[in-house]
Amino acid sequence: METKKLTFLALCATLSLALYAAESALPPLAPIPGFKLGLSNIVTLLLLRRYRPRDAALVLAVRILLSALLFGQPLSLLYSLAGGLASFAAMCLSGSILQKKLPLLIGAMGGLAHNGGQLLTALAVTATPGVLAYLPFLLPAGILTGMFTGLCAWLADRYLPRGPSS
Amino acid sequence: MYKQNITKTPKAAALAICAFLALVTAACLLCLWHTGRSSGQLTAEVYLDGELLWRIPLDQVETPYTLEVPGPQGCCNRIEVRPGSIGVVWADCPDKLCVKQGFIDRPVLPIACLPNRLVIRLCPAKDSSASHAAPDAVTY
Incomplete structure (x- = not known):
């Protein structure tokens, strides 16, 4: 892997981890265990949209391992x-x-599957x-929060400068 | 031809995914509605600051009565227990959301008064021991 891209993906993993940390500092939105916005999914969605699935999977795996090490119980x-x-x-x-179009729906599917x-x-x-x-609470909640992260990813994709080419 | 293919496929796929999501949501709502209706005997559990204060079998209530819950910061709620339902009738918290929620007779959504840290939830009387058991840890 090219050094430039490796650095970029590492930066994405850090961003994802920071979003995860920021989200866990927020008060829970609803008193349902498992209900969360899933902000770090924005990074995964963005990488899936701009790069290959392999790159997104790598960043996601790094984020999950690091967040479990830093904040998690076993x-x-x-x-x-x-x-x-x-x-x-x-x-x-x-x-x-969907040929990478409509991140709102991709996010909704992701949220649903996550929950x-x-x-x-x-x-x-x-x-x-x-x-x-x-x-019955968590599945519709996953769809809604997934649509929200999908919207965020769509906006991020519009306004963030393009990283190194894949 | 090729171009048409490219523009048409995502539309069909998007419709299919929308339909799938709508179906899941509808199934969940139906499920919630069903669990809300099919509960015969209900037990109300009143929690203050996460601690269980009272457990009231609502089917054994014959005449309505009220209970006072003093809160930690001087907030106070008056709960009315009726046969088959329970609600907050008066509160001194600023927004009175708990009063506006009215009387609940289904185990779907609990009543919560955040200033007073009061939660009233209903659960089916038979498996109340299983369903009120708090998880040891919540991780996600």
Whole structure:
């Protein structure tokens, strides 16, 4: 990988981590565990739009590992990985069939998959079917917050200067 | 021909994805509506500052009565318990959102008074032991 691009992707990982830290400092928006804006997803969406999925996946993996090391409890790495993997797969898939257009919808799919994946992991970890009671709240919430991050990514894509070419 | 292909595919895909998202949302709303309706016996749980104050089986209430909850900063709420429902009838907090929420008779959305740190939630009477159990840790 070219040094310029490596530096750029590292910068993106830092930005993503900073967004994650800033978000965890905000008071929770709703008293539902698992409900969050997912601001660091903006970076993933932007990279998926401008670069190859491989680059976005790399930045996402670095962000998840670092955030778990810096802020997380042992289990949070598992939840983060499950949510990140699910949302990345959903965004890759919807991004390719939408030909990278309409980041609002790509973000919505990502948010939906993130919350779904995380809740399924919680179901597997806690082995209590009771957590499924959150599903009807978390899935629409994921769609809404995903649309918000999609909107942010769209705006960021319009106003941020282009990085090194892929 | 090729150009047409490029402009047409995302539109169909976008419609399909929109339909999928709408379907998921509708299913979730239907699910919430259903759980809200199918609950027979309800237990109200009143929390102050995260601590459980009272657990009231609402189906055993025959005549309405009121309870006073003094808050930490001098805020105060008056709760009225009725057969099958519960609500805040008076509060000295500035916005009175808890009073405006009215009486709840479904386990969907709890009543919360943030200035007083008061939360009233309903849960089905039978599995209340399972559903009120707080998680050990919340990580995400």
